[in-house]
Amino acid sequence: MAEYNLNIPLKKSDVEKLRVGDVIFVSGYVFTARDAAHKMMLEKDASKIPFDPSIMGLYHCGPLMKKSGDGWEVVSAGPTTSERMDMFEDSFIGKFAVNLIIGKGSMGDRTKKALQKYICVYTLYTGGAGALAADKIQEVKNVYWLKELGMAEAVWIFEVKNFGPLVVAIDSHGKSIYDQVKNKIKRG
């Protein structure tokens, strides 16, 4: 189990060196996307996306935000259950060249294969730790599709600093911490 501080976008060599169980802290830009945003972005022409997802981390998060003056303040912003995005994620990674996903829960075999194919990593941030996560978000850079999708489903661009500890839960070598746990389960 190694620990790394990494800058977003992660280099290909960064992603490749990460193994299940490693702990990382990341700095740079992340964009939030839940099911509705995944679906919408997949339906749109890539040239119509108003930001560059390939230089950001993908954060499965539906934040609680508060208007503050002309801008927005993050109140609480932990991860949402990643499993809901599993049905979109392989196409999403392929289309937008994302190489860092932050979420919680687990993701299925489709995503696991896509992580291997496109060299991407799925990391876990502690579910429910929304206030703590908000503390590590330095700035709200932008928000897209707020009117169409609403606060929780909109795409928010955050600048984060030393965001973590994130646990590498599914790496780019086809290994998943959830498979390891499942294989060891004793049932009564």
Next chain:
Amino acid sequence: MDLAKIKLGVVELIKKAEIELPDDVVAALKKAYDSEEGLAKIQLKNILDNIAVAKKTCRPLCQDTGVQTFFINAGVDFPNIGYLKTVITDAVRIATEKVPLRPNTVDPFTKFNHADNVGDYIPAITWDFVDGSDVFITAIPKGAGSENMSKLVMLSPGVGLEGVKDFVLNEVVNAGGNPCPPTVIGVGIGGGADLAMKLGKTALLRPVGVRHHDKKIADFEKEMIKKINDTGIGPMGIGGKTTVLDVHVEKAPRHPASLPVGLVVQCWADRRATMIIHKDGSWEVK
């Protein structure tokens, strides 16, 4: 009686439930932290740090502020029972702005998100009546990560309690890290389909660490806690000793031909706060 004052009290109740966990839950999480190591300990450290940050900065623990859910034990001699539903609904609207709460009520047909966390049948209120003139309102805002793992099953009575145990264990294993373990599990056994689910949720009102007064049921709870924690799913599903903080069971008589089991899963953020309103309108939030 000053209803506006009671309304502010309900806003305080919601705020407290969203920001501060009950002492029994925090104690159980601290105990889990002490017993874990490695990646599991990191998860519990984040959880405990989050509890501290939320309290210090007066912000909701989790961005999923849930669906506003209340259990009310109303004293039959309380003078203004008829107004309470309106007071609570208005308080949810105010709390949405003031706490704040995430807009979490979407119309299933139109997909319209009511920005105020109010809609048909929501806030979800369960009423019961007790002797006396005090009203007890418990708020348990319920997030989707854990609620999505809740389930009803109508078992054949022939499978007996062993069948109930298998069902609960399988569901918890299948849920893995999704409901943000370590969870609290509420199990309602008996009644009909609706009552079993309701009992499962009511079971969550009991503080963590408190066993059922009926020894048979208390033993069932203890057995399930051990069985589930022995699976090694652990905090956030990445392995560890603590998968549940507690299992609470409530039962009702069942139809001879039915064995309904309602499983209600609650995340580690086992949010719960209680308000008492006296007949003169004064109130306190605990």
